[in-house]
Amino acid sequence: MNINSRKTAPVGVFDSGVGGLTVAREISRQLPNENIVYFGDTARVPYGSKSQNTIIRFSEQIIRFLKTKDVKAIVIACNTASALALDAVRDEFDVPVMGVVIPGARAAVEATCNRKIGVVGTDATVRSGMYTKIIRQMAPDITVVEKACPLFVPLVEEGFKDHAVTREIIEYYLESMRGSGIDAMILGCTHYPLLRSKIREYMGEGIQIVNPAYETALDLKRLLRDREMENDGATEEHSRYSFYVSDAAEKFRRFANTVMPFDVPTTNVVNIEEY
Numbered sequence: 001m002n003i004n005s006r007k008t009a010p011v012g013v014f015d016s017g018v019g020g021l022t023v024a025r026e027i028s029r030q031l032p033n034e035n036i037v038y039f040g041d042t043a044r045v046p047y048g049s050k051s052q053n054t055i056i057r058f059s060e061q062i063i064r065f066l067k068t069k070d071v072k073a074i075v076i077a078c079n080t081a082s083a084l085a086l087d088a089v090r091d092e093f094d095v096p097v098m099g100v101v102i103p104g105a106r107a108a109v110e111a112t113c114n115r116k117i118g119v120v121g122t123d124a125t126v127r128s129g130m131y132t133k134i135i136r137q138m139a140p141d142i143t144v145v146e147k148a149c150p151l152f153v154p155l156v157e158e159g160f161k162d163h164a165v166t167r168e169i170i171e172y173y174l175e176s177m178r179g180s181g182i183d184a185m186i187l188g189c190t191h192y193p194l195l196r197s198k199i200r201e202y203m204g205e206g207i208q209i210v211n212p213a214y215e216t217a218l219d220l221k222r223l224l225r226d227r228e229m230e231n232d233g234a235t236e237e238h239s240r241y242s243f244y245v246s247d248a249a250e251k252f253r254r255f256a257n258t259v260m261p262f263d264v265p266t267t268n269v270v271n272i273e274e275y
């Protein structure tokens with residue numbers, strides 16, 4: 001790839017399904033000139049209940065698919081895949097790959113005053129202990145409290161954000177977290193930012209809620225700048241997005257239209273097992 005086609009090449013973003021759209025949305029806000037190829041693994045979601053080997057295999061297949069689209073960099077928008085597969089895939093491919101855990105951890109380390117951070121995520125993310133490991137590498141004096149909240153994902157996917165049951169489930173999972181003395185909490189799962197206002201209501205104003213998507217978009221910006229790969233928007237190729245899924249394209253498209261700040265007219269289905 002020459003320098004100009006490298007600049008206009010898309011960024012690949014992938015997730016186990018729709019949740020990573022919250023990361024794509026943040027990238028579109030902060031890097032409006034970048035083209036994005038998004039892949040949502042809707043046939044195999046959720047990743048949060050799967051083993052590390054499976055999550056690594058799925059991530060490798062998706063990266064091989066995204067490379068067929070000539071992506072210049074890849075963002076693993078899924079917290080579970082970032083926690084369990086990033087270390088395994090980072091050096092395997094000749095394209096820079098970044099995840100959301102390091103940026104999210106860094107934002108929380110900067111946000112906490114009392115050195116006590118909460119992390120909520122899927123079962124697999126919490127079992128991996130990756131957020132705690134990264135935070136403590138950055139600041140060994142910080143105490144981290146992690147909690148898996150597996151029901152948050154289906155609540156978001158079923159559009160239950162404003163349903164009374166959501167408030168009850170938030171209380172069920174977060175009661176101990178609220179009493180733990182944390183002053184910053186990482187939403188360590190792609191879906192949780194879509195429940196942010198409800199979580200904030202329950203946790204109260206004294207706790208800073210950290211969405212790793214924001215810091216991830218900033219990291220991507222730095223990565224592209226350092227490698228002279230930023231799209232300066234000077235060509236007509238800028239700002240094109242394409243969306244691929246492994247199943248249920250129409251359901252994904254409808255959801256995408258509720259998350260993305262522009263119309264998502266089409267979603268394409270890919271047989272990801274072929275990659």
Ligand code: DGL
Nearest residue numbers: 016046047048079080190
């Ligand atoms: N995308 C996943 C994450 O951020 C949540 C959904 C799933 O379990 O696959 O951890």
